[in-house]
Amino acid sequence: YLGSTVQVIPHITNEIKQNVYRVGKEDNADVVITEIGGTVGDIESLPFMEAIRQVKKEVVVMMYFTFT
Numbered sequence: 001y002l003g004s005t006v007q008v009i010p011h012i013t014n015e016i017k018q019n020v021y022r023v024g025k026e027d028n029a030d031v032v033i034t035e036i037g038g039t040v041g042d043i044e045s046l047p048f049m050e051a052i053r054q055v056k057k058e059v060v061v062m063m064y065f066t067f068t
Contacts, residue, residue, distance in 0.1 A: 008047050016051035017058075 001011070024032045036052060038045035 009050060012047045013051040013054060016048060017055055020051070020055060 006012070020032060020034055023029065034052065036045060036048045038048075
């Protein structure tokens with residue numbers, strides 16, 4: 001970011017989303033399965049959870065599963 005301020009939202013979450021979308025486009029995939037590891041409540045996983053939440057709102061057809 002060339003010395004600019006980096007924020008978790010939107011900068012880091014946008015990078016995570018771009019990687020999810022890139023995998024689907026490069027492989028011309030009908031389905032992309034993404035595992036978000038970690039422990040629920042861990043602060044380290046929050047950017048990933050937020051990015052997936054945003055993807056869920058942006059994608060027209062999406063199945064979203066949460067396993068605990």
